[in-house]
Amino acid sequence: MNEPFLSAKPIIQKLEEQSFEAYFVGGSVRDYLLNRSIADVDIATSATPEEVKSIFPVTVDTGIEHGTVLVIYNGKGYEVTTFRTETEYIDHRRPETVKFIRSLTEDLKRRDFTMNAIAMNIHGEIIDPFHGRLALQNRMIECVGNANERFQEDALRMMRAIRFVSQLNFSLENETKIAIKANAQLLQHIAVERIFQECTKLFQGKNKNQAIQFLYECNLWNYLPELKNHQDLLPCFQKWEINHLSEKQVWLLLLFLSKTNNPTGFLKSWRMPTKKISYLSKALFFLHKRLKEEWTIYSHYQATKEISIDVESVYQMIQNQSGENIEQKISEIFLSMPIQKPEEMKVTGADLMLWFDRPGGPWIKRALEMIEKAILQKKVSNEKGAIKGWILTCNLQQEKDC
Ligand code: ATP
Ligand code: MG
Numbered sequence: 001m002n003e004p005f006l007s008a009k010p011i012i013q014k015l016e017e018q019s020f021e022a023y024f025v026g027g028s029v030r031d032y033l034l035n036r037s038i039a040d041v042d043i044a045t046s047a048t049p050e051e052v053k054s055i056f057p058v059t060v061d062t063g064i065e066h067g068t069v070l071v072i073y074n075g076k077g078y079e080v081t082t083f084r085t086e087t088e089y090i091d092h093r094r095p096e097t098v099k100f101i102r103s104l105t106e107d108l109k110r111r112d113f114t115m116n117a118i119a120m121n122i123h124g125e126i127i128d129p130f131h132g133r134l135a136l137q138n139r140m141i142e143c144v145g146n147a148n149e150r151f152q153e154d155a156l157r158m159m160r161a162i163r164f165v166s167q168l169n170f171s172l173e174n175e176t177k178i179a180i181k182a183n184a185q186l187l188q189h190i191a192v193e194r195i196f197q198e199c200t201k202l203f204q205g206k207n208k209n210q211a212i213q214f215l216y217e218c219n220l221w222n223y224l225p226e227l228k229n230h231q232d233l234l235p236c237f238q239k240w241e242i243n244h245l246s247e248k249q250v251w252l253l254l255l256f257l258s259k260t261n262n263p264t265g266f267l268k269s270w271r272m273p274t275k276k277i278s279y280l281s282k283a284l285f286f287l288h289k290r291l292k293e294e295w296t297i298y299s300h301y302q303a304t305k306e307i308s309i310d311v312e313s314v315y316q317m318i319q320n321q322s323g324e325n326i327e328q329k330i331s332e333i334f335l336s337m338p339i340q341k342p343e344e345m346k347v348t349g350a351d352l353m354l355w356f357d358r359p360g361g362p363w364i365k366r367a368l369e370m371i372e373k374a375i376l377q378k379k380v381s382n383e384k385g386a387i388k389g390w391i392l393t394c395n396l397q398q399e400k401d402c
Contacts, residue, residue, distance in 0.1 A: 001124045005032070008041045008078050011056075011071055012122045015080075018055055020047040021104060022080075023119035023127065030115050033126075033136055034168065043080045044119065046102045052080050066098055083107035089153040092189040105129050112150065112157045113164070113176075114142045140173040141165065147179035155186035159198035162214050166205025172214060180218040187223035192271045195224065199270075203247040212237045225269040226258060233257050240317055248280065249310050255284045256314065279307070286311045297337060297376050304341070305334045338375050338382050347371060347387045355388055367391060 015022040067082035316323030
């Protein structure tokens with residue numbers, strides 16, 4: 001056993017000292033068995049939340065109604081969750097209330113996929129009543145119990161299945177796949193925010209092409225915001241290998257393929273955070289520009305380095321070009337620029353008002369833009385004195401390029 005399990009081991013030991021059972025469970029055990037890096041360990045225990053709180057001096061009630069207590073130990077937080085069953089599923093969503101139990105097997109039984117229903121004790125011994133290790137060996141995503149019932153209980157599990165396809169490069173076990181197809185319409189009951197989270201993980205995964213193929217095959221695509229109106233995109237994903245694209249680049253590609261003229265509206269219906277919406281709307285603008293013309297130093301500068309890289313990566317892919325070393329090439333272009341963003345200019349609107357002895361107004365913006373371009377074209381160096389000398393010779397009224 002290695003980190004992060006080793007640091008969490010004393011928590012399980014303390015619970016065991018008090019005669020409770022406790023195990024590592026869920027994603028951390030799955031990823032450990034797959035030799036993947038592990039973000040956080042989850043601990044499941046027979047102790048109730050109150051019992052957990054009485055054992056550890058510092059805890060936080062992060063999700064106590066679901067049985068989860070955050071135990072702070074050695075300056076780090078560990079989620080400790082009481083064994084539980086989820087009985088009352090209403091509207092195909094996970095229940096608000098749960099029932100605490102003392103049986104590990106029952107707790108593992110309520111989990112979504114066999115690979116996520118494996119427990120490990122502090123000696124590294126595996127408890128695997130639903131043959132999750134076999135599923136891991138076969139690289140299969142398979143429901144615990146009856147797939148049809150499991151998706152009817154909680155429809156989000158269908159999206160989780162497909163994002164694991166992308167993240168782990170796994171396939172869908174046949175019965176699981178058939179059940180997703182049969183229940184796809186239940187996705188309507190799930191909050192868009194949660195679907196968005198799963199799609200984000202899907203787009204971050206390494207097997208996006210296969211996952212998107214499954215979204216189509218299983219009819220889930222029909223229930224995704226905005227994309228439901230785009231049944232025609234599948235051939236694109238069969239034609240283009242998108243596995244190397246970043247998550248943001250996939251969103252940019254989707255915006256482009258959807259032909260939307262309202263990217264903000266498109267992304268808002270996904271409940272995407274506003275900052276990301278602005279970023280992607282700007283990137284879409286530059287992608288359209290790129291399709292019409294080559295980059296210039298000024299357009300790279302306006303776009304920013306990050307957007308330039310994202311736009312060029314998507315552009316090269318839709319043009320069926322190799323797209324090699326895009327990041328390196330664009331980074332070099334930015335390194336060669338005298339300034340990379342407006343804040344780096346050594347002149348402000350206040351300087352201009354002083355030099356020209358004029359009150360503020362739209363002319364300031366125009367003048368700053370002229371200076372910006374001149375600096376980028378290396379007509380003038382980015383020094384106050386040089387800029388002053390240069391701008392005073394310009395005819396600002398006529399917006400003449402000096
Ligand atoms: P990730 O690596 O993305 O965190 P994960 O499998 O750990 O993947 P979590 O959302 O952290 O996913 O959930 C932890 C565990 O809780 C899962 O491994 C699974 O056992 C269980 N679980 C999570 N969501 C569900 C669900 N909708 N239905 C049943 N069990 C679930
Ligand atoms: Mg997890």
